[in-house]
Amino acid sequence: MTSKRIQFVLLAIMLTIPLLAFSQDKLTGYQVIENVYNRATGTEMEGNLTMTLINSRGNKRIREIKQYIKDFGKVEKKIMFFIKPADVRNTSFMNWSYDDPGKDDDQWIYLPALKKVKRISSDSKNDYFMGSDFTYDDLGDRKPQDDTHKILREEEFNGEPCYVVESIPKDKDYMYSRTVTWVVKDKWVGLKKEFYDEDGEYLKTLKINEYKKIKGFWIIIKTEMHNVQKNHTTKMDLSNIVIDGGIKNSMFTERMMRRGLK
Amino acid sequence: MRLTRLKRIVLSLILAFLVSGVQAQPNSLTGYARNYIGVLLQGDHEYSIIQNTLNLNVEQSKDRVAFKVNPYIYQYPNEDMEIGLREAYLDMYFNSVDLRIGKQQIIWGKADGVFITDIVSPKDLSEFLLRDFDEIRMGVTSVKADYYIGDNTFEIVWLPEFTPTVMPPEGSIWRPKYSFPVQPVFDHSREKVTPSLENSEFFAKFSALTSLVDFEIMAGYAFDDDPTMHVVKSINPATHQLTGLTVYPEHHRLTIGGGSFSTTLGPFVLRGEGAYYNGKYFNSTDPKLPESVVEKNYLHYLVGLDYTLWDIHLSSQFIQQAILDYNPLIEKDEYDNMGTFLASRDFLNETLNLQLFIYYGFNNNDALIRPKVTYDLADGFELLFGANIFTGSAGWFGQYDNNDMVYSKIKYSF
Numbered sequence: 294m295t296s297k298r299i300q301f302v303l304l305a306i307m308l309t310i311p312l313l314a315f316s317q318d319k320l321t322g323y324q325v326i327e328n329v330y331n332r333a334t335g336t337e338m339e340g341n342l343t344m345t346l347i348n349s350r351g352n353k354r355i356r357e358i359k360q361y362i363k364d365f366g367k368v369e370k371k372i373m374f375f376i377k378p379a380d381v382r383n384t385s386f387m388n389w390s391y392d393d394p395g396k397d398d399d400q401w402i403y404l405p406a407l408k409k410v411k412r413i414s415s416d417s418k419n420d421y422f423m424g425s426d427f428t429y430d431d432l433g434d435r436k437p438q439d440d441t442h443k444i445l446r447e448e449e450f451n452g453e454p455c456y457v458v459e460s461i462p463k464d465k466d467y468m469y470s471r472t473v474t475w476v477v478k479d480k481w482v483g484l485k486k487e488f489y490d491e492d493g494e495y496l497k498t499l500k501i502n503e504y505k506k507i508k509g510f511w512i513i514i515k516t517e518m519h520n521v522q523k524n525h526t527t528k529m530d531l532s533n534i535v536i537d538g539g540i541k542n543s544m545f546t547e548r549m550m551r552r553g554l555k
Numbered sequence: 556m557r558l559t560r561l562k563r564i565v566l567s568l569i570l571a572f573l574v575s576g577v578q579a580q581p582n583s584l585t586g587y588a589r590n591y592i593g594v595l596l597q598g599d600h601e602y603s604i605i606q607n608t609l610n611l612n613v614e615q616s617k618d619r620v621a622f623k624v625n626p627y628i629y630q631y632p633n634e635d636m637e638i639g640l641r642e643a644y645l646d647m648y649f650n651s652v653d654l655r656i657g658k659q660q661i662i663w664g665k666a667d668g669v670f671i672t673d674i675v676s677p678k679d680l681s682e683f684l685l686r687d688f689d690e691i692r693m694g695v696t697s698v699k700a701d702y703y704i705g706d707n708t709f710e711i712v713w714l715p716e717f718t719p720t721v722m723p724p725e726g727s728i729w730r731p732k733y734s735f736p737v738q739p740v741f742d743h744s745r746e747k748v749t750p751s752l753e754n755s756e757f758f759a760k761f762s763a764l765t766s767l768v769d770f771e772i773m774a775g776y777a778f779d780d781d782p783t784m785h786v787v788k789s790i791n792p793a794t795h796q797l798t799g800l801t802v803y804p805e806h807h808r809l810t811i812g813g814g815s816f817s818t819t820l821g822p823f824v825l826r827g828e829g830a831y832y833n834g835k836y837f838n839s840t841d842p843k844l845p846e847s848v849v850e851k852n853y854l855h856y857l858v859g860l861d862y863t864l865w866d867i868h869l870s871s872q873f874i875q876q877a878i879l880d881y882n883p884l885i886e887k888d889e890y891d892n893m894g895t896f897l898a899s900r901d902f903l904n905e906t907l908n909l910q911l912f913i914y915y916g917f918n919n920n921d922a923l924i925r926p927k928v929t930y931d932l933a934d935g936f937e938l939l940f941g942a943n944i945f946t947g948s949a950g951w952f953g954q955y956d957n958n959d960m961v962y963s964k965i966k967y968s969f
Contacts, residue, residue, distance in 0.1 A: 346904060354934050378934035379585055380968035389766060397819065399766050406689045408662040412769050414863065416822035424905030525904060547764045548653070548703050555582075555616040555646075 322442030322458045326474070328481045330437050334510045336364040340534040344425055349524040354378070356423050359554055363540050367392045370545035374554050385550040388415070394436060403550040410547050419468045425527040426497055426518040428468070439463060450475045450484050469496070482511055496522055508536040586611040586969060593962035603728060603960045604682065605632055610641075621646040625694075642694045653701045658694040661712060663760060663773060665815040665826040668895055668914070669874050671855045672773050672813040672830050675712055675758050677780040679721040683729040683955065684914075684923070685943055693718060707763045714756040717748040719806060720780040732954045733784070739800035745785070746804045748778055768818040773830075775811040782806050783836035785846040803846070809834045822862060826872075829856030841884040849885060853878045870897040892917035906931040914952060921947025939964040
């Protein structure tokens, strides 16, 4: 891996470099999740993200975002420009995520109505992102050491051989009591993930509807999160993907947050 | 800005031309239409406002240049329309420098709803502090240059012409209440600051955005946006009784230095902001003063904390104004303390928002309480119901104790 993995605004359940040194039969649940976490995806990524929110009556709401992500070594920077709906247009969001496990992310939001860049706390990872069914933590970078992992079984899912891994958070106050992930062997892509709430009740399911190889990296193109308790669904589609296209360092600055997509 | 019929026609034509012209190839044509109705809770439940608004943002960019024009129309039943340009500027982007020239809103500082170092753009207080903040902050014609070094920015601003705070018109329920022993006569002959190079305003700011802390350091050589009320008394020489008052509003030069910061402490965001004002004038009852005003320096500062608890976003601020070298005859208190509190929570996948914002004045035990409910009926279509409750009998908020109101806003953004 050339440097730290690229975090995408999709669940980071991806392919990792096959670790040939391991015998897959001897892998632990932790190693499976660690392999997913440490997958290689290049150092830069840009793309358009379209979120379709579908409520229980079938009504749809659309959010569109342009995002840029770059790995600087010890820190990964991401900037997102909101395009739709109209009332959030020109809002931007920037996140700096650090390799240091003891260091919290730095986050800022630019609100065009206030014309201010505001620092916000990254502590609220349980908040839902733009009204979707994804929390910031779902979209982010949950570290393998935050949970205890166990391989429940091995089975085929969508025609692909998978490890089924149960992950239980070490923090008992975490918003999920456990998750179960179907990870494709060799590709290390999570095809499906079930989330259970604090009371142990089935909450929601994430499914990967499409992924493909771009510049040698497996990239998730379409995902869908369905909250069974609220009967609410969020679809996320990624388009215009560019990997390692040469994003300038100056993209991840207050200057660009204010300027927007000009 | 109230306009004559001729000006309205001209501006309407400009607006129509602008919109139709840029429709050929607009980079972006966005904006909103809004209906706003407010009803007073006291008396005969008169309408405090019935307003229809069209706000447009026309933007185009190409390579290293861009422009933005933000015309707006406020329409009131049976009244002249209010038409204006909130912003109209050109941008030029260079490698390390951005230039913005034209009418623009310039917002500084880390405070929310309080103006300490945020003094470049004056305020439109036509409706006190009740308008949305992008409508309170007025655009000012200026030249702004930003020089970037990594995550640091050095900004200088030149305002060739001074623009004062817009006060509510005579007869408005938001007109501040002045306390004079007899009915004064206002003489505005000294109020206007003659446009000239000498009367320009200058501001500079250095800001940094870092992992540890964001901060700004600023300085300004400006005029006080709020006029000082110079009071000339007429005394009957025979009886030594006060027979009349003439009030001369006048804007004085101010030199300001200050700064602000914002940082995270675990789940908290800690914010601070402060400024030292040199050359501020205050009204005084000292009979030795010829115009009942005295020049004093003063400090204005704030500390704020943001936090999220049980999905409720909470924010509170404590603000203090302190007059230095204080004299008890000064009408304003030596220390003026104020607090703000915000609680906000989203429901139904962020389609429903409940919010409560409170300004509280410690000196007069007065407050402005602003609960509101916002519901997104569809993308960009927003229904808002709220109330503005004034408590107390004196002070910045208490003076409007009879102006409690409920209101609705229906807004469509496009």
